Amino acid sequence: MNSNIRAAVIAVAFFIGLGAGVAQVAAQPAEPVVKITAKKFDYTPNQITLKKGVPVVLEFTTADVVMGFSVPELGARTDIIPGKVVRLRIVPDKTGTFTFFCDIFCGSGHEDMTGTITVVE
């Protein structure tokens, strides 16, 4: 019984530690925030450097239409809705340079809406 509970706790911890761990958990005040603004047809900033294993909250706004933000290799994505601040907490689980892009078609130039997240040790 006891060991069952322990196993479950370990499994949960393991799950959270996996992948980029996009969690719905409220951000700890101590966690760094990176503000990203989307507009047709770019993100500012579009080059972001993060530390492996260190949680960060990406805080998005859009200056015009609905946008998407997707980093497939880190398993993270969100919609960015006009008039809202959208927060996405990620814990990068691997080093490298990963492309992010807008995955909600937004017009002529949509294909250029890209950037990179570089994860360092």
Next chain:
Amino acid sequence: MKKYDRRDFLKLAGLGGVVFASGLTRMAGAADRVAGQGGSYDDFYFVQLSDTHWGFEGPPNPDAKVTLKKAVAAVNGLAEQPDFVVFTGDLTHTTDDPKERRKRMAEFRDIVADLKVKNVHFMPGEHDASLDKGEAYQEFFGKTHYTFDHKGVHFIVLDNVSDPAANIGEAQLQWLAADLAQLPADANIVVFTHRPLFDLYPQWDWATRDGAKAIELLMPYPNVTVFYGHIHQEHHHMTRHIPHHAAKSLIFPLPAPGSQPKRAPLPWDAAHPYKGLGFRSVEAEVKKDEYVITELPVQKG
């Protein structure tokens, strides 16, 4: 008609690109049975054109005003005309202006009306449909997802672009499931769609968000082949027994997945205009569930 006549002709005429025999050699059971039941199957061929982006202007194709017209002429020049022609999306290049979008669609429709073949099937790409959920597209070309049957093959057109987030959506997936449910288990099925249904290269938006659900629905059927566009280059991929074949564009080629940092169009090569552009003929050998693909250039040389 002998089976390989047309292919030989295409080669002799110097038109043929690489002949790629797709599909696995599978049971001929379905077609045999259909024939036995008094139905009929017959080899035929169709032509796939894709990503014409009418209305595009820019250095990647200084000849954009005439490329589509040349492609129509090239199809009309095929000695034996195809049974039908299919355009797999991005008929027009996107614009924020709804009036301009309709103008481009009207011009596109008028240009392709010059095709000798009058059996023409359309579907939207994200450039046509994602900004207005397919409204203008439907005014000009009708439904964005539908089926048709031709000589023993069941064709299914899937729309993964009217939702700007690249979902097929639950309603359409249910429609697909219901359509498949009425087919015999060994039906010959061909799917046309714009985006890849599988995750070809999601970093470049070369995917369909819920495409895996469509593949899952198709998976129980042994004889399925998918033809699509969107990535502006020839590409062949298998998801288990289901082949997926991407067609070239008729506006500008895009780089191979992940071959360069950005998904920017390959530059126009003045020494070799139309390099990397083209369309394809697909010969359906229905009995064998085999599709012989021949890549054809916009112009010779």
